Amino acid sequence: MRIHHLNCGCMCPVGGRFWDGVSRGITGQLVCHCLLVETDRNGLVLVDTGFGSRDVEDPYGRISPLFLHVNRIRLEHRYTALEQVKSLGFSPRDVRHIVLTHLDFDHAGGLEDFPGATVHVLRAEAEEAEVRQGFIHQRRYRPEQWDEVRDWRFYDPSGESWFGFSFVRDLEGLPPEILMVPLPGHTMGHAGIAIDTPEGWLLNAGDAYFHRHEMDEEPSCTPGLLAYQRMMEENRSMRLRNQDRLRALANDPSGNVRIFCSHDPVELEALQRLSTGWRPLRSDYVPSRHYS
Numbered sequence: 581m582r583i584h585h586l587n588c589g590c591m592c593p594v595g596g597r598f599w600d601g602v603s604r605g606i607t608g609q610l611v612c613h614c615l616l617v618e619t620d621r622n623g624l625v626l627v628d629t630g631f632g633s634r635d636v637e638d639p640y641g642r643i644s645p646l647f648l649h650v651n652r653i654r655l656e657h658r659y660t661a662l663e664q665v666k667s668l669g670f671s672p673r674d675v676r677h678i679v680l681t682h683l684d685f686d687h688a689g690g691l692e693d694f695p696g697a698t699v700h701v702l703r704a705e706a707e708e709a710e711v712r713q714g715f716i717h718q719r720r721y722r723p724e725q726w727d728e729v730r731d732w733r734f735y736d737p738s739g740e741s742w743f744g745f746s747f748v749r750d751l752e753g754l755p756p757e758i759l760m761v762p763l764p765g766h767t768m769g770h771a772g773i774a775i776d777t778p779e780g781w782l783l784n785a786g787d788a789y790f791h792r793h794e795m796d797e798e799p800s801c802t803p804g805l806l807a808y809q810r811m812m813e814e815n816r817s818m819r820l821r822n823q824d825r826l827r828a829l830a831n832d833p834s835g836n837v838r839i840f841c842s843h844d845p846v847e848l849e850a851l852q853r854l855s856t857g858w859r860p861l862r863s864d865y866v867p868s869r870h871y872s
C-alpha cells in the first residue's frame with residue numbers, strides 16, 4: 581500500500597494570517613488535502629476529491645457564489661485529482677473507490693471525474709445533502725457535483741470501537757486497513773478516514789478541525805478559521821467533543837496515530853515531505869513556498 585498526499589484545491593481568502601496563521605500577504609492559503617491510496621488488490625482509492633475538472637470549467641454552475649468569493653477558490657485543472665492521477669501515470673479508470681469525509685462542495689467536486697468508482701459515505705451525510713434544508717445547506721451541498729454518480733455505498737452507524745471512537749467500520753470492497761470513523765459535528769454525517777500503514781495509523785479527520793494548533797495540548801485557532809467553523813457547524817457540542825477526543829489521541833504517544841485535517845497547508849506539506857522520506861527538523865515549521 582502506497583499513499584500519496586494530494587492538494588486538490590487552493591483557497592486564498594482575504595485576511596492572510598487571520599486565516600492560516602502564517603501568510604505575510606493579504607491573502608491566506610488553504611488547501612484541500614486528499615489521499616490517493618495504491619492498494620494491493622483493490623486498485624486506487626481516493627479519499628475526498630477536492631474540486632474537479634467540471635468545477636474548473638463551470639464554477640458558477642456548480643459552486644455557490646458565496647463560497648467562490650469568500651473562500652476565493654482558485655480553480656485550475658492542475659489541482660484536480662484527475663490531473664494528478666494522470667501525472668502519476670495512472671488512468672482515471674484505475675480509481676475504483678472514493679471514500680468521502682463528507683459531501684461539502686470542497687470535498688465532492690471531483691466525484692464525476694471518476695465515473696467508474698464506487699463512492700462510500702455515511703448515510704446520514706447523503707440524507708442531509710439530499711434534503712438541503714436552509715441557507716448554508718443549499719450552498720454547501722451541490723447536487724450538480726454528484727448527480728451522475730451511480731454506484732454509492734451508504735453506511736449506517738455500526739461497527740467497532742477504535743481508540744475510543746464508536747461505530748468504526750471497514751468498507752465494502754476495500755482492504756481492512758481502511759476504516760470509516762464517524763466524527764459528527766461539522767456535518768451530521770461527517771467522518772474521518774483511518775488507514776493502517778506500516779508506520780502507524782494515519783487519520784484524515786476531514787473538517788473535524790481546520791487548524792493544526794487545534795490539536796495542541798493548549799489548543800488555539802486563527803480567528804478566520806474559528807469563525808468559519810462556527811458558520812459551517814451542524815452541532816457545536818458534538819464538534820467540540822470530537823475535537824477533544826482527536827486532541828487526546830494526537831497527544832497520546834502510545835496511540836501512534838498521525839492526524840491531519842483537510843485544509844491546513846502546513847500539515848499537508850509536512851506529510852508530503854514525510855511520505856517522500858524527507859523529515860522536517862521541527863514539527864512546527866512553516867511552509868517554505870507559496871502554494872502556486
Ligand SMILES: [Zn+2]
Nearest residue numbers: 684686787842
Ligand atoms: Zn472542507
